[in-house]
Amino acid sequence: MIEVRNLTKSLPNGRKLLDGISFKVNKGEFVGILGPSGAGKTLTLRCLNGLLKPDSGEVIIEDEKGVGHDICKVNKRELRRVRQRIGVIFQGYHLVKRLSALENVMIGRLGQISTLRSILYGFTDEEAAGALEALGKIKIAHLAENKTGNLSGGEMQRVAIARAIFQMPTLLLADEPISNLDPSSAKVIMKLIRPLSETMPVVGVFHQPEMTAKYCTRVIAIKDGKVIYDGDPKLSNDMLVEIYGEELSLIEQQEHAVPPPLIATN
Amino acid sequence: MSTVEISLPSKKYKRKVTVFSAALIIVSIACVYMGFNPIGIFTEFHFVRDLLGEMFMPNYKVLWNNSSIGFSIVQTLSMAFLGTLYGGIIAIILAFLAALNTMPLKIVRVITRFTLSLVRVVPILVVILIFVIAVGPGTFAGLLTLVITTIGTFGKLFAEIIENTENPPAEAIFSVGASRLQVIRYSIIPQILPSFIANLLYAFDINMRAAIGLGIFGGGGIGFELYMATHVLHYKDVTALISLIIVLVILVEKLSDYLRRKILGEGNLK
């Protein structure tokens, strides 16, 4: 379970980037956060795992024992402990390219291994076996020894998902996980993420309303730092315009614009 | 379930340990062979502390009392400047003689390239020692050394730059009936100019540091003054001179950067 209460963050000049964001996500839900660029979606997500500290508000995450921790208030060590159980998938290339897929998956548990042991010894065989299993669940076990940099975008995201699974998390966050992928790879990734929500809450930021409509259980729309919609993933056309309003109308403007003359006439 | 072959971490660890141990043993043997005790740096640190004690406070008076210091700076700069200038010019000429697209006669190219390789491979130490004997110690020997080393370092490089110019413009100019020299003027030179200038400025930077180093072997200039100061154990003078050298090197570096940006900036607009 993850609960967000009244997140606010402002720029020094007073402009509000986040203005009272609140929502709650339980196990079994796959929430997609939509919104126009700069609305605050990614900022919100970063607050959810502590990469960003809001000016005020609470982010309460339940750990494996059911105890809630307020991310915004914990100290560095506790933050590290809580993060061990938060799986994250980012957009694009965020894995260590020169390491193998297997090693990248094992990195997921670095937070759970003592620093000394991880640096001096490395990973154990049991951890390797577990990581291989995680890769198997995503059906890319055969790529275990490949250098991650050699994989395609879709395969890399699958490794990232395997890493998240390997962490045995209580929460899964995704920051535009399919924005860099071609449509078929994107579908594969969404199909892989969806079943994960059965064991933990999944919150993802997306730019693709048609994808969230198909795979998410719930959609939250953020615009100008505020939650303006929280409910059924299948958004009506009016709702889409309201969310992306200015952007859509900009696109329409472009379509009707008169092209500039090629030769100056004067 | 998994029929995938993976390298077990435990095996990897064993391999890592073996490699690391082997490296450690090699390095240790090398240290023993040379009589080098790395720990000695720390156990014998008092030597360093004593030296530092003698070196502070820097005696900047040596700069005004001794007018030759100021002159020696001028000498070092001059050495670097002329070495770059003359060496650069000769290097450019040789480069044109050695490049495939500017020298059609194979025999000339071969001889030039061979000469350039020869010059490149002779260490700077030998060059200065020879010139000190041939023309006597002092800044002249240093200058000649820098000329030779500049040719060695940049001759081959310049030839490669010339050869890497794009061919189509040259062919175009040839096809309107121009002579080879005209091709060089209008096709090759504009292409290589930015690179040459950048490299020459870089050469000035390198030659500056080299000129300082050469002073120790009889090359004159501020390096020589520094060497003298250490020999007579005037460590406070040494510190003053070193700080002066640092300032000098940084200034030359900044100057070289500035000139490069100024000249090449203009070049881009041409």
Place this chain on the structure above:
Amino acid sequence: MIMTLKKYSLKRYRKYILPLILLLVVTEGAAIACGATFGKLETGLLNGLSFLGYMFPPDWSAFAEMVQPAFQSIVIAFLGTVFGTLLSVVFALLAAANISNPWVRNVTRFLIGLERSIPEIIILLLLIAAFGLGAMPGIIALALGCIGMLGKLLADTIEELDPVMMESMQSVGANKMQIIVFGVLPQIMPNLISYTLFRFEINIRLSVILGAVGAGGVGYELDYSFGMLQYHRAFTALLVIIIMIFGTERLSYMLRGRIKMEGALK
């Protein structure tokens, strides 16, 4: 619009006149300072060349005596590079904006820049003043000399690493040391090896020069021979040095080529 044809007169060269005069003045002044008039240059170079001819042929019997000193020079360069690389990695990590805090980073960058400005010979002179003659000051001087070049190159390489990769590792709970060991080091490894090999080439040449000042090895033999007016012996030393440098260059080039292949295939 009528375009006026600018006369392609010699006037357009006017802007070159002033710099050219300046150049001539400086050149003349510099020549006076060095005692190097034009005629002297030509005779000077020819004298040097003829002297080289005089040094030929080499003293064949001295070849055997040069082997050990040559080996010593190589070992000095080797040790200097090994310790120098270790030092440089530490400095580079401290000087990378994405690893260390701004204050430490700026101080370290300043130190690196400072080291670059001091020619290695001067460092050697100081070390000899402290520790006496021998291999030790030579090795330390070479090691310290690496910092200026390797430290800067590696720090720049580290700063160019993908920040998302590091955020991703942070998000699973890894701490800074783990991020360095599992994220930064694997990614910079090809660069590290390549730069180190290149520096080794430079250190071999430096080892010869430093040897002449007092660090021992074949550089010392060369200087000694010159001092003893045994020019043929000096020529032998020269040949040995040339072989040494040439061999090292070939080796380094070959190894770096293999690293590039590996790196390209990832």
